[in-house]
Amino acid sequence: MTQLSHMDFAHPYFGAFFLLAFGVAVFYGITVVARIVSRRMARLDTEKLKLTIYECGPEVSKQPNKISAHFYLFALLFILFDVEIIFMFPWAVNFKILGWFGFIEMVLFVLLLAIGFVYAWKKGALEWHSIR
Known part of the structure; x- marks a missing residue:
């Protein structure tokens, strides 16, 4: 013991x-x-x-994926700007405490996100092309 x-x-x-x-x-x-x-x-x-038919329906065959990559790009852009808002809310609540340092830090953060937005825009990530 x-x-x-x-x-x-x-x-x-x-x-x-x-x-x-x-x-x-x-x-x-x-x-x-x-x-x-x-x-x-x-x-x-x-x-x-x-591969056999179960009760009813068409015969199973393998088909190529027809989901556009634009859904993925839109999801990434949504997450990008959603994260921006998540980081801006506590900054806005504590704006008086952070002072000029916090203001400059947030300006740099928004500038970095704006550069990413412009890059995505120029690459055509915001344009919807038809699949045919």
Whole structure:
């Protein structure tokens, strides 16, 4: 019992730590068992079955991806300007405390984002081209 004397089982967070460790161990164990069982029970010759029609609908065929890259570019630009607003709000709340240093810092930040916006504009990221 001398080896466990340095552990404090009466610590208020010991139960939470034990539940976390137990949960991680059980999750890992179930994942390993599920992987082993599924590999033992799975049939390896099911490719024809996967391509057959299920109840109704057209026959499955592989088609090229027709999603435009402009959705991705618009999402990136949205995140860019959303992050700008997230950083500007605390700056505006603490404007009097930050003083001139905070003002110059925010001007440089907005200038950097404006350069990125102009670059995206010049590259045509804001123009929507039809896919044909």
